[in-house]
Amino acid sequence: MHKITIIGLGQIGASMGTDLRGKFAGVEIVGHDKEPEVAGKARKKGAIDRTSYTLPSAVEDAAIVIVAVPVESVREVLGSIAPHLSPGAIVTDVSSTKTRVLEWAEELLPESVEFVGGHPMAGVETPGVEGAQSGLFERATYALIPLGRTSPKAVETVVNLVQVLGAKPFFLDPQEHDSLVAAVSHLPIALSITLMQTVSHAPSWREMSRLAAGSFRDVSRLASGSPAMHADIFSTNRETVLLWIDRFQEELQALRTLVEKGGPALRSHLDEAYEARYAWLRGRVGESEADAAFADVPTAGEQTLTVFAGERLVRAARRLDDRKKRRGRGG
Amino acid sequence: MHKITIIGLGQIGASMGTDLRGKFAGVEIVGHDKEPEVAGKARKKGAIDRTSYTLPSAVEDAAIVIVAVPVESVREVLGSIAPHLSPGAIVTDVSSTKTRVLEWAEELLPESVEFVGGHPMAGVETPGVEGAQSGLFERATYALIPLGRTSPKAVETVVNLVQVLGAKPFFLDPQEHDSLVAAVSHLPIALSITLMQTVSHAPSWREMSRLAAGSFRDVSRLASGSPAMHADIFSTNRETVLLWIDRFQEELQALRTLVEKGGPALRSHLDEAYEARYAWLRGRVGESEADAAFADVPTAGEQTLTVFAGERLVRAARRLDDRKKRRGRGG
Numbered sequence: 065m066h067k068i069t070i071i072g073l074g075q076i077g078a079s080m081g082t083d084l085r086g087k088f089a090g091v092e093i094v095g096h097d098k099e100p101e102v103a104g105k106a107r108k109k110g111a112i113d114r115t116s117y118t119l120p121s122a123v124e125d126a127a128i129v130i131v132a133v134p135v136e137s138v139r140e141v142l143g144s145i146a147p148h149l150s151p152g153a154i155v156t157d158v159s160s161t162k163t164r165v166l167e168w169a170e171e172l173l174p175e176s177v178e179f180v181g182g183h184p185m186a187g188v189e190t191p192g193v194e195g196a197q198s199g200l201f202e203r204a205t206y207a208l209i210p211l212g213r214t215s216p217k218a219v220e221t222v223v224n225l226v227q228v229l230g231a232k233p234f235f236l237d238p239q240e241h242d243s244l245v246a247a248v249s250h251l252p253i254a255l256s257i258t259l260m261q262t263v264s265h266a267p268s269w270r271e272m273s274r275l276a277a278g279s280f281r282d283v284s285r286l287a288s289g290s291p292a293m294h295a296d297i298f299s300t301n302r303e304t305v306l307l308w309i310d311r312f313q314e315e316l317q318a319l320r321t322l323v324e325k326g327g328p329a330l331r332s333h334l335d336e337a338y339e340a341r342y343a344w345l346r347g348r349v350g351e352s353e354a355d356a357a358f359a360d361v362p363t364a365g366e367q368t369l370t371v372f373a374g375e376r377l378v379r380a381a382r383r384l385d386d387r388k389k390r391r392g393r394g395g
Numbered sequence: 396m397h398k399i400t401i402i403g404l405g406q407i408g409a410s411m412g413t414d415l416r417g418k419f420a421g422v423e424i425v426g427h428d429k430e431p432e433v434a435g436k437a438r439k440k441g442a443i444d445r446t447s448y449t450l451p452s453a454v455e456d457a458a459i460v461i462v463a464v465p466v467e468s469v470r471e472v473l474g475s476i477a478p479h480l481s482p483g484a485i486v487t488d489v490s491s492t493k494t495r496v497l498e499w500a501e502e503l504l505p506e507s508v509e510f511v512g513g514h515p516m517a518g519v520e521t522p523g524v525e526g527a528q529s530g531l532f533e534r535a536t537y538a539l540i541p542l543g544r545t546s547p548k549a550v551e552t553v554v555n556l557v558q559v560l561g562a563k564p565f566f567l568d569p570q571e572h573d574s575l576v577a578a579v580s581h582l583p584i585a586l587s588i589t590l591m592q593t594v595s596h597a598p599s600w601r602e603m604s605r606l607a608a609g610s611f612r613d614v615s616r617l618a619s620g621s622p623a624m625h626a627d628i629f630s631t632n633r634e635t636v637l638l639w640i641d642r643f644q645e646e647l648q649a650l651r652t653l654v655e656k657g658g659p660a661l662r663s664h665l666d667e668a669y670e671a672r673y674a675w676l677r678g679r680v681g682e683s684e685a686d687a688a689f690a691d692v693p694t695a696g697e698q699t700l701t702v703f704a705g706e707r708l709v710r711a712a713r714r715l716d717d718r719k720k721r722r723g724r725g726g
């Protein structure tokens with residue numbers, strides 16, 4: 065009997081369990097949450113096969129450990145499980161910033177353990193185990209950030225997991241990941257929060273709030289995310305977030321100037337934004353041949369070592385090599 | 396047979412027709428669109444009883460004329476229909492900025508015709524007649540901005556229409572309206588557009604776009620609105636939009652400073668935004684007694700002149716009087 069352990073049974077952890085359970089013959093999905101009540105709920109929902117009430121027993125003999133806790137708790141969890149992991153165990157996480165997480169993994173996990181950072185680009189508004197659902201990762205991009213020392217076999221195993229979830233693996237460097245998500249995920253959080261602050265600080269907010277409808281609801285939605293998580297994202301990805309706030313301010317200033325002047329330049333600016341979003345929605349951005357090899361994952365039937373070794377893994381391994389080389393030069 | 400005419404059979408106009416049809420005995424809903432094909436579609440969808448192919452014939456003998464065209468076309472339409480309106484006809488519009496529209500109505504419509512500006516705070520992403528649907532205005536706030544000279548009876552009639560649509564009338568001055576919607580509706584548009592510009596101008600946009608998920612989709616959504624409509628909003632409500640962009644820039648700078656410093660001040664800023672949105676979602680903002688009288692509209696059974704004359708209309712009339720007095724002072 066093989067064992068996959070999920071630590072943290074919130075929306076992401078419990079959704080993963082739901083879609084991993086019963087997909088592999090002879091594999092048991094074990095769940096742990098610091099709140100036993102949450103673990104109980106996850107089991108009742110069918111997200112895990114059984115619960116394990118202590119971290120050491122949860123990870124003992126596990127082939128794969130998925131750390132699905134908020135980023136500020138990742139360091140503590142890695143430290144706690146490190147002495148209890150079996151040699152060859154593969155550890156992965158799901159948190160939204162990666163540079164710090166990779167540093168912690170390198171620092172805290174023994175050499176005998178593999179680590180592949182992960183970040184599924186999926187989620188729904190309802191937080192916690194209540195928001196867990198089957199199909200959450202279907203067609204989502206799933207960023208994978210292996211440690212420099214990770215073996216191709218461990219990477220392959222995590223790629224397999226991701227594909228079983230229906231998601232699309234996308235390999236990145238940790239800094240690359242953090243810069244990209246700062247723009248498309250953390251900057252939008254800053255904007256939602258700032259929109260809420262701007263309107264709610266206005267003396268006319270009471271009347272204004274009655275005119276606020278669907279467009280306000282969408283653009284302000286992320287202000288309803290967990291403040292603890294947001295504080296965490298902003299502190300673990302500070303420099304990159306600041307950079308993107310600066311770029312946004314420049315762009316907003318550019319729009320301001322155009323609104324002030326009016327005329328055809330404003331109109332073509334608006335057209336440009338419209339077309340950029342249209343292209344994004346249609347998935348036209350990023351469709352170069354080089355990327356397509358990473359994006360178009362094989363179907364379940366093709367998930368064999370040959371396929372991976374023949375194509376994807378070679379590329380992933382090449383990236384890892386490059387990174388090691390760069391690191392070697394840097395040190 | 397009384398006649399209600401809807402000019403412009405896009406999402407808003409056709410949705411109104413759908414929910415007004417058959418609600419009044421002896422009333423016919425006539426539709427006009429500059430594109431006969433659109434008018435045909437609206438009729439097929441059951442949004443109107445019949446189409447009228449010219450503006451003069453469309454408004455001839457109409458008791459109520461609903462101008463549901465984009466704001467840049469309102470002036471032209473008002474000018475075209477003015478000579479053909481019957482004395483006592485009530486004209487209303489649905490456009491998203493009001494100061495200019497009220498000026499045009501005052502300038503172009505004969506004294507014998509009543510005008511009540513309107514702005515339903517509702518809409519879906521699908522533009523045009525294809526996006527029209529029953530129930531679109533259900534529980535939506537519906538801003539009403541009468542001309543200074545409008546009779547209480549005309550205001551009452553429009554309030555009745557709004558209530559038949561299931562929406563909640565909310566009386567405002569035109570400048571007040573434009574300032575409030577600039578914050579909760581036009582500023583979000585500027586933010587969505589600027590988010591799209593910021594990311595799509597980045598050299599890494601191609602890779603970034605694959606990590607963009609639900610949170611990016613929501614905050615950038617308004618960039619997919621009609622660029623013509625946005626250009627129009629920004630030009631007819633320029634000064635107020637600029638003011639709100641400036642306020643937003645200041646607030647974003649405040650967040651930037653807090654992100655840079657980190658610590659408890661950042662956290663309480665994030666908590667504040669979270670709580671402000673929670674309060675808004677729960678409808679706690681604006682629940683003062685004075686406002687409640689305007690917000691809690693009577694049910695269909697109570698829609699009698701007595702109710703209006705006894706309460707709501709008195710308040711509306713008082714507002715109109717105040718505005719006239721202010722105007723008198725100003726002139």
